Amino acid sequence: MHRRSAFTLIELLVVIAIIAVLIALLLPAVQAAREAARRAQCVNNMKQIGLAMHNYHDINNALPPAKIRSGSCTTQYPASNGLPAGWVLNTTAFTMILAQLEQTTLFNAYNFSHASSAAAWTGGNSTVAGGNASANTTVVGTLVSAFACPSDLPPRVIDDQPTTATWPYSRHKARESSYALMSAEYTDYSCPQEFGANPPGRGMFFNDIATAVAQVRDGLSNTSMVSEIRQETFDEPNFGPYWGSGTHTSTHCWVVPPTSAYASMTTPNAPWGLYGPNPKKLSYAWITSSLHPGGVNQTMGDGSVRFIKNTINVYTWYSLVTIAGGEVISADAY
Numbered sequence: 001m002h003r004r005s006a007f008t009l010i011e012l013l014v015v016i017a018i019i020a021v022l023i024a025l026l027l028p029a030v031q032a033a034r035e036a037a038r039r040a041q042c043v044n045n046m047k048q049i050g051l052a053m054h055n056y057h058d059i060n061n062a063l064p065p066a067k068i069r070s071g072s073c074t075t076q077y078p079a080s081n082g083l084p085a086g087w088v089l090n091t092t093a094f095t096m097i098l099a100q101l102e103q104t105t106l107f108n109a110y111n112f113s114h115a116s117s118a119a120a121w122t123g124g125n126s127t128v129a130g131g132n133a134s135a136n137t138t139v140v141g142t143l144v145s146a147f148a149c150p151s152d153l154p155p156r157v158i159d160d161q162p163t164t165a166t167w168p169y170s171r172h173k174a175r176e177s178s179y180a181l182m183s184a185e186y187t188d189y190s191c192p193q194e195f196g197a198n199p200p201g202r203g204m205f206f207n208d209i210a211t212a213v214a215q216v217r218d219g220l221s222n223t224s225m226v227s228e229i230r231q232e233t234f235d236e237p238n239f240g241p242y243w244g245s246g247t248h249t250s251t252h253c254w255v256v257p258p259t260s261a262y263a264s265m266t267t268p269n270a271p272w273g274l275y276g277p278n279p280k281k282l283s284y285a286w287i288t289s290s291l292h293p294g295g296v297n298q299t300m301g302d303g304s305v306r307f308i309k310n311t312i313n314v315y316t317w318y319s320l321v322t323i324a325g326g327e328v329i330s331a332d333a334y
Contacts, residue, residue, distance in 0.1 A: 038151040039151065042150065042151060046179065046226060046298075046299040046305045049101070049179060050299040050302075050305070056096065056097050062210035062211060063212075064096040064097060065093060065206065065207055066093050066183055066188075067090060067093070067250075067251060068089050068091040068208060069087065069129070070188050070208070071117070071118075071121065071246070071247075072168050073121070073189060073193075073207065074124070084127070086126060086127050087127045087129050088120050088126075088127065088129065089114075090117045090119055090246025091116055092251045093181055093251065094251065095140075095244050101144070106144070114136055115128045115130055116133060116246045117170050117172055117245045117246055119170040119248060132172070133172035137173045140242070143155060144177075149228060151292055152228075153232060157173055157174065157175050158173075158176065158238050159173050160238055160247075174242045174247065174250075175244065175245075177242060178229065178241065179226055180228075180229045180240070180253040181205035181253060182204055182223075182224045184202050184321045184323075185202065185255070186201075186254075187254050187286055188249065188252050202322065203223075204216060204301060204323055216301050217324040218322065218323055218325060221301065221304065222300075222320065223322075223323055224298045224300060224301070225300060226298070227298050228290040228296045229253060229289055229290075232280075232282060233282050233285040233289065234271070234278050234280070234283060239285035249285035249286060254266055254284075254286035258317075263314045266317075267287075267312060267314060267317050268287075268288050268290075268295055268310050268317075269283055269290065269296065270283055270310075292307075295309040296308055306334075308320075309334060312333075312334045313333065316334055
């Protein structure tokens, strides 16, 4: 009887090689499919945030301010709404829309008469409302899935206690997040007592100013409202964003005019070029960025989400983030 011979060593090696080639060909496709799923979840998060912003607007006739009584501002707050001059709250817009994100329990647990963090400068704003941020520790340390992009690093809880009585980088058990508010030329340092009630070159969000959609004269579909910002950025490792703890670099996305020397550093995923070497080519903590290949997701003023390429022109980018520049933007410009 003829007995069938087994595989020779060469045949076995050929089979193994073929399997290895197939795995090598399939692996990028699997990775791409996973990233597509993560990006789709990120888009869904940003749509939820956009819808929540509009629902908040329907109730209050305006969007929430980026921060209320920002401790980063170096110009003293006047006495208002029962608070003495110089007192800070650091309440963020993301906290104010929790109820619209079906996080009513979390919203009700937040004490709006106390600060979210003890972050404060010495420029006149040096008194933290409520004495410290401990009253809101549970809320600002909570993981809210809508504020976390699945492509980003897992959001950590950071505890940077003040090293002095007034320290702008204080974070009291604060949860990191992945999204920030489009504030154009202004940041957590900027306040109306310094720049006025309607400063030029601003985005849809500004500290202590509630923007109505009627003020977005460039059109809601042509104006960016919320952006991604990845957690690993070029600067102090515990910089933001933070959805609930209104510390430095917590909630603002900064874009400067195209004529500025910094313009190319404030486009999506642009590497920061100041303050020394940047071997990882990381962006600053105020700059829109993500781990999605090629660009970032943006929630536009109408609630839609668009993917903005890293290669966007600096003039087009600035036009997208300001609310009343009057620029004409072609649909294929980004």
